[in-house]
Amino acid sequence: MRNFSIGLFLIICLHTFFLTYAKCQTNYFIDGYHGGIWGHYPPTYTTFIADNLDRHPFWKINLEIEPVTWDAAKLGDLEGYNRLKKYAADQSEKGRVEFVNPSYGQSYLFNVQGESVIKQFELGIRKIREHFPDASFTTYSSEEPCFTSALPQILKSFGYKYASLKNPNTCWGGYTSAHGGELVEWTGSDGSSLLTVPRYESESFKSNSTWQTIAWNNAPEYLKGARAQGIANPIGMCIQDAGWKNGPWLGQPKGFEYKLWKDYIGNTADKSKTPIWNFTQENVQVSLVWGAQILQQLAQRTRIAENKLIMAEKLHAIYSVNNNLPLKKDVFKSAWENLLLAQHHDSWIVPYNIVDKQRRLNWADQVKSWTDKANELGDSVLNTIMPGRAQLAGGSTKITVFNSLGYRRNEIVSVPIDFAETADLYVTDEANRKVASQLTIDSKGNKVLLLLATVPAMSSVSYQVKKSQVKLKALPKMSVVKRGVEYHIESDLYKIVIDASRGGTIKSLTAKVTGKFDYVNSVPNTFFNEMKGYFYRDTAYHSSADQEAKISIIEHGALSIKVQIQGFIAIHPFTQYLTLRKGDERIDFRTQIDWKGNPGIGEDYHQVKDWKQEQLKKAFYNDKFKLSAIFPLAISDQSVYKNAAFDVMKSRLNNTFFSRWDSIKNNIIVNWVDVANDAEKRGMAMFTDHTTSYQHGEDGLLGLTLQYSGRGLWGKNYTISGPSEFTYALLPHTGDWQKASLWAKSLAFNEPLQVIIHKGLSQRKSGASLISITDPNVEISAVQTDDSAIVFRLFNASSKAVNTNVTINSRSKKVIFMELNGTAVSEFAPNILNDDKTYLVTNIPAFGIRTLKITL
Numbered sequence: 001m002r003n004f005s006i007g008l009f010l011i012i013c014l015h016t017f018f019l020t021y022a023k024c025q026t027n028y029f030i031d032g033y034h035g036g037i038w039g040h041y042p043p044t045y046t047t048f049i050a051d052n053l054d055r056h057p058f059w060k061i062n063l064e065i066e067p068v069t070w071d072a073a074k075l076g077d078l079e080g081y082n083r084l085k086k087y088a089a090d091q092s093e094k095g096r097v098e099f100v101n102p103s104y105g106q107s108y109l110f111n112v113q114g115e116s117v118i119k120q121f122e123l124g125i126r127k128i129r130e131h132f133p134d135a136s137f138t139t140y141s142s143e144e145p146c147f148t149s150a151l152p153q154i155l156k157s158f159g160y161k162y163a164s165l166k167n168p169n170t171c172w173g174g175y176t177s178a179h180g181g182e183l184v185e186w187t188g189s190d191g192s193s194l195l196t197v198p199r200y201e202s203e204s205f206k207s208n209s210t211w212q213t214i215a216w217n218n219a220p221e222y223l224k225g226a227r228a229q230g231i232a233n234p235i236g237m238c239i240q241d242a243g244w245k246n247g248p249w250l251g252q253p254k255g256f257e258y259k260l261w262k263d264y265i266g267n268t269a270d271k272s273k274t275p276i277w278n279f280t281q282e283n284v285q286v287s288l289v290w291g292a293q294i295l296q297q298l299a300q301r302t303r304i305a306e307n308k309l310i311m312a313e314k315l316h317a318i319y320s321v322n323n324n325l326p327l328k329k330d331v332f333k334s335a336w337e338n339l340l341l342a343q344h345h346d347s348w349i350v351p352y353n354i355v356d357k358q359r360r361l362n363w364a365d366q367v368k369s370w371t372d373k374a375n376e377l378g379d380s381v382l383n384t385i386m387p388g389r390a391q392l393a394g395g396s397t398k399i400t401v402f403n404s405l406g407y408r409r410n411e412i413v414s415v416p417i418d419f420a421e422t423a424d425l426y427v428t429d430e431a432n433r434k435v436a437s438q439l440t441i442d443s444k445g446n447k448v449l450l451l452l453a454t455v456p457a458m459s460s461v462s463y464q465v466k467k468s469q470v471k472l473k474a475l476p477k478m479s480v481v482k483r484g485v486e487y488h489i490e491s492d493l494y495k496i497v498i499d500a501s502r503g504g505t506i507k508s509l510t511a512k513v514t515g516k517f518d519y520v521n522s523v524p525n526t527f528f529n530e531m532k533g534y535f536y537r538d539t540a541y542h543s544s545a546d547q548e549a550k551i552s553i554i555e556h557g558a559l560s561i562k563v564q565i566q567g568f569i570a571i572h573p574f575t576q577y578l579t580l581r582k583g584d585e586r587i588d589f590r591t592q593i594d595w596k597g598n599p600g601i602g603e604d605y606h607q608v609k610d611w612k613q614e615q616l617k618k619a620f621y622n623d624k625f626k627l628s629a630i631f632p633l634a635i636s637d638q639s640v641y642k643n644a645a646f647d648v649m650k651s652r653l654n655n656t657f658f659s660r661w662d663s664i665k666n667n668i669i670v671n672w673v674d675v676a677n678d679a680e681k682r683g684m685a686m687f688t689d690h691t692t693s694y695q696h697g698e699d700g701l702l703g704l705t706l707q708y709s710g711r712g713l714w715g716k717n718y719t720i721s722g723p724s725e726f727t728y729a730l731l732p733h734t735g736d737w738q739k740a741s742l743w744a745k746s747l748a749f750n751e752p753l754q755v756i757i758h759k760g761l762s763q764r765k766s767g768a769s770l771i772s773i774t775d776p777n778v779e780i781s782a783v784q785t786d787d788s789a790i791v792f793r794l795f796n797a798s799s800k801a802v803n804t805n806v807t808i809n810s811r812s813k814k815v816i817f818m819e820l821n822g823t824a825v826s827e828f829a830p831n832i833l834n835d836d837k838t839y840l841v842t843n844i845p846a847f848g849i850r851t852l853k854i855t856l
Helices: 002-024 045-055 069-076 078-088 114-131 151-157 220-228 261-268 293-322 333-342 345-349 363-385 742-750
Strands: 027-035 061-065 097-099 162-164 174-176 184-187 193-197 235-241 256-259 276-278 284-286 354-356 398-403 409-418 425-428 437-441 447-455 459-467 479-483 486-490 494-499 505-511 530-535 540-543 550-556 560-569 572-581 587-593 627-632 638-644 647-650 672-677 682-688 692-696 701-707 724-734 754-757 771-773 778-785 789-796 802-808 814-818 824-828 838-844 849-855
Touching: 027 261, 045 078, 069 078, 069 114, 078 097, 114 151, 114 293, 114 333, 114 778, 114 789, 151 162, 151 184, 151 193, 151 849, 162 261, 193 261, 256 261, 293 333, 293 345, 293 363, 293 459, 293 724, 293 742, 293 778, 293 789, 333 363, 345 363, 354 363, 398 409, 398 447, 409 754, 425 437, 425 447, 437 550, 437 560, 447 459, 486 560, 494 572, 505 724, 530 701, 627 724, 638 692, 638 742, 672 692, 672 742, 682 701, 682 742, 701 724, 724 742, 742 778, 771 778, 789 802, 789 838, 814 838, 838 849
Parallel strands: 027 061, 027 235, 027 256, 061 097, 162 193, 184 276
Antiparallel strands: 174 284, 184 193, 398 459, 398 754, 409 447, 425 459, 437 447, 479 486, 486 494, 494 505, 530 540, 530 627, 550 560, 560 572, 572 587, 587 724, 627 701, 638 647, 638 672, 672 682, 682 724, 692 701, 771 802, 778 789, 789 849, 802 838, 814 824, 814 849
16 A cells, blocks of 8 residues: 555655646747738838737847838837837847848749849848848748748858748648758858758648648647757748738747747757758659749849840940949949849749739739839940940941850841841951851841850950952852751761651651760650640640641851751641751740630640638649640669759759649759759750750650640639740750860850940950859859959869869959958959969858959
8 A cells, every 4th residue: 555655645746847847848939020012011001010010028039021021110100110220229049030031032042143142232221221221131031931941051151140941821832841850950051050050850731621730720730740850959940921811820938939030049949959951852752833924024124134134234234344443332233133033932833913003003013013113224324335336337337246144255246227128247356357157037127136145254346347349259068958757967076867747746856976876865755845735625735746846947157057847736737947047055945825815735634713712732833734845865773953043053853743732843943954864974955045944854855834724823814825835955965064065055045145236336456364263163143343343253163172273363352251241351462463463262062152342
């Protein structure tokens, strides 16, 4: 009996201990607001936020508000704005307001290029500090999946210490992989890392939902699962949409505490176990309605503007330094601000939603307005210093060709001309040497002069168009031979056989550098460069190879051959141009499909319109049914490599296909993907003019998503409302993607040589290379003028650290290696030789970026 009493006493004591321990356990929660005037932010919402901070002393908020919103709040809600400023003045870990995502346009980031990612933070932080001068930026967090693999080094360079990879209540567009426990070291491919709260391995998806994980409200199963995983201080999160009227999301705290991210990570989370997570782009598991016409056109517009502004900044710097013009700061700031807003995540996920009620503009319309403005502002700056940029007429025969890249280029440029008589025109360079040229007519019937330009790194070269007094001997043309239904095309680099009977698809593609190796794999009922998709109203697959095509050679000379292919996909006519150029490893394709009505293209799957009842399975996820350009490759043991902002990764996917929200894969092509045989050192790269999805499977087929028409997010019908146009390119190569310099080749695709035509004016000075580098895998990703200085950024697009030699065509006072937030890392005296040039040797880690400021 005595033993029983002692046992009972021990049980009671243990029970009391565990109850007390359980009560002592504290859970944590991240609350705050997401959105802004372009997303959702009522006119007096700042007062609402300040009122709730007054009313609930326990409450802390993490803000992810579009920075331009504070301009409107100051103007229309000054009282609330001033009260919020007082709260935000305390930026300590024990304060009540933290700015967690300052990006100017709240971009997804995974869908844009590296310089856009940097500009999002640079201009967003500047705008927030206009209103909140004491604002600190310590933790990056987003309510949407606004992540990309290069973020650790970018965020660290802006001064960030921490990050969160959760987005529990807005997973419509995707989520990050579940990985790890309380904290991890989020590590990018350059080796930079941030102490980060991941989506826990125990953080599962919410049942009957296509937008939530169980962390959105600190559900009991979430907290229980986290503790079972060994997480001592579990934290949930919901950064509310601005406009919601809840105040504190979970009400009065009971068994939990509201936190700022920087306080939780800095002072609460267990930092004794922080495993390294080598995060890749495929850990960003995201999906949009790829192939939908509205999204495709939006993506093309943003890419055009993005490339134009990057080029414009470089050309402006080249011209300004070479001609001793003032080096001004923020010359393209307004243009960038327009583009950054055009990259807003809402434009990509809800392009049909009305964003400007007064003008009845949807997101896609607004993107067009912003990108048009960005292009206009960029052009206006260049036109002030480089007038002309028009058509070459009889009284104006001088042109200048600019190279915005950091390496020497020998490429063909195209010059529109308006000479009454074009026979016996020829071109000379600055040394009066003849340059190879070719006269042709473009697809619109305009006269065009092609010339083979040779331009050193980041410089310009001038050419003169002249008329010979004697008949000129024509240069040998590239070869075209018609054999029955086949057209055999041969350039200096390739032999291609086009089969007219199969819709102009490619029967054979041999790169001369690979000898007799033919990249086209013979697959039954599948053709190379075939466009094929499932038309569900016809309950049938339709293909461009189903009907014979008409083949025309519309450009044929020594420098270029352009093939026009006219065919049909079912009843829908298409016109495709295939172009080969002398010395150019790229094979370019431009296709227009003139749709008859609005055909349904994609998986035939019923999807309800009510977002509250959305099924896990969705038709727009399944790329197998979308219209795609297909390339069966005769490459064995295939590996896939793909780029993202400041990164290249080897894919870990067995295939890119999925059909459910809870099994999303990262199947995104930003600029290029490469299918290669690592052992044989042979591959085929595919470039695209916009972010979309690519396809690859165990069958060895590479595909590019072209068109989808059907139900999309929230059951919205994504339609076809006119012609579609696609631009892409193929590049067969030997060696791996680094040996083939695919990053540099992609840059050439994005930043073609720029031609300036002088209207009776002469350019003051061509000049030597503004900046040149020795390593072909190092990119000069940006060059900007900055008050008697130039700021330029280098990116090492290779998997090994490099010491690269940099030459600046100017005598420099000082050189500063700086972080992205403007902090000087080191300052050193430049090495200047007798030629008045500045010489540097810069070490850059694999996939690393380095920013340098040179005072001239």
